[in-house]
Amino acid sequence: MTSWMIRAGSAGEREDWALETGCSGAGFGEVAPLYDADRRDDVVDAVNAVYSDSGDGAVRNFAAQLWALRGRMAVGDLVVMPLKRTPSIALGIITSDYEYLADEPDIQRRHVRRIDWKVTDLGRARVKQDLLYSLGAFSTICQIKRNDAEFRLRTCIERGVDPGARNSSVAAQAAAAPPAEVTIGQEEADDSEANIPVDLARVAADSIASRVIEVFAGHKMESLVAEILRANDYVCMEHGAGTDDGIDLVAGKGLLGLEAPRIIVQVKSQASSVDSPTVQQLHGALKMHDADQGLLVAWGGLTKAARKLVDSHRFAVRVWEADDVVNLIERHYLDLSASIRKDLPLRQIWTLAEDAG
Template identity: 35%
Template sequence: MTARVLRAGIAGEPDQWAVNYGFAGGGFHEIGSLEPFETSAVMQSAMEDAFKGEHPGKITNYTGQLNALRHSVKVGDVILNPLKTSRKVTIGVVPKEYTYEDNEPDATKRHQIGVDWQQTNVPRAAFKDEILNTLNGAMSIFRAERDEAENRLRAVFDRGVDPGLYGRRAMSTSAAAAQPSTDDFDDVTEPIATPTIQSIRDRVQTYVIENSSGHKLTHLLAEILRTKGFTCEISPEGPDGGVDILVGSGPLGLGKPKLVVEVKSAQTQISSLVVRGLQSAITTKGASQGLLVARGGLNKQAQNEIRNDRLKIRAWEAEQVLDQLFEAYEFMPGATRRLIPLKRAWVLDEEDNDG
């Protein structure tokens, strides 16, 4: 088993196409089918013709990526696609190697491999720093191999959570991962991660997870809601009957709207049973709305439950909590800001200016 990252464009344009139709790849519309290219030299020559005027280093980089797509991706490989549109990660297994779809009207989607996407909404919060650095690598197609990446990604694939570097080192690697490649083509291994808005968010996210586990996350959420003018009553740690925070307006918290907040700090996805528990708590407490905070995300059934009750319930996953933290941060108490020390810096968002 080999783990590879295959992105769906700079801005994630084909994200939904890839998920809906079971593909990965795309891009590189400047060149036609890769199927005739049986050697690296032939591939390099074709790329030089297709990308005349580009820097030689960039052409070599493109050649390596397309060589990997054409020759190195094999049936059984695990593929990760970090989605730009939702900030989630899809994970699947290759059932079908490279094909070129001449009949596809969109030229940016003709280079394809088949992928059986088995998890399509894994939150980035499920991964620890080293794997997040891998996901933030600058290339579109590469093999993930540093920091026990292949075994750890298999764990995410199987159980939904990255066990971390030291959680995997004591376990044996697969025979396939331990053996060097026998391909005639140089594989494209992961590049050094480059600083981006997403990589900065990921670093903050990891820090927040490490420093606000369990009931600490409930207190952090209460501080965020207080900056919005709400009065919050936090339930004691332990069984809470589906109510972690009772929220109301006014100095006594008796004004409307009244909210019930349920906080789940685990990094695994929650089920529809939790949503139903929140629905029950809204009725029992006489609240008008509910907020479900699910750091590990929601499974499909839970998403459907919330969609069906969207006039009463909202869900914040890890990325939404981070957005709310950034928005509220400067108004939060000093003790909270010391727990999560952030510094604001304005930078030019190069990703949005790539054309």
């Protein structure tokens, strides 16, 4: 069996559709149905018919991805879909051969495989950095091969956490080569593998997140969140370890921190998703503490039920997940304390932007 990554658009525009309908597709909606494309060259011809102006390299790249969807994937293969709208990953199993949904109004949803989605909210914090690197490939469709990827992704489905590579030989292979390799090439051995550019911003964010949870796990995360709030002109006080009222920090504006908005904060640094009772506890504490707003820091993300509950309290409760915390660290890094910056040394790098589809 093989593991594949199929993205859902550069902005995640096909995510909800994919999860709700049990499908996953490649885009490239202008390309005609591929039922008669029994060879890779047939797919190249179909792609060239509509994308010839894009150049030979782009045509070969698009054709390789569509051939993977049309001819290389198999029923029982694993599909991973990194989500854009939440810092999570969806995992499923292919249940059908290639299909073309001619009646689908959105042409970008027509070339598909049917998927039985097993997990739709695996937090990125539960996946190790080398595997996350693989999932940063820019290509819409690619095969994930390196670092014992298939075993680890299937274990994520079964246990909800990435166990890492199984043995020393796999680990040695990972150490001796780039941290991830994906392939969109032909089945033939002479060009079956090719390195694909990765989303450097995504890789950097995952790297920073890995360092953050390594250094600031547990109650130290509360101190980091407090620093971020202070960088945003809040007076912030740590509530103290050992309290049992669901509050870790209190913050407010003004000299004494008593002016609105007055915020109570609950910090959960574990890799597992936060459940709805935690959200309800924070919402209930607003009135008890005479606070205006509640902030839940959920490093490992939220369960479906918790996310739905947060949405119903949207004007009272906000959530920072791992990506939000990393984004705020990057935005306010120079305003953080010297001790925080010593434990989390960062530097800014500018690079040309690329779009991932």
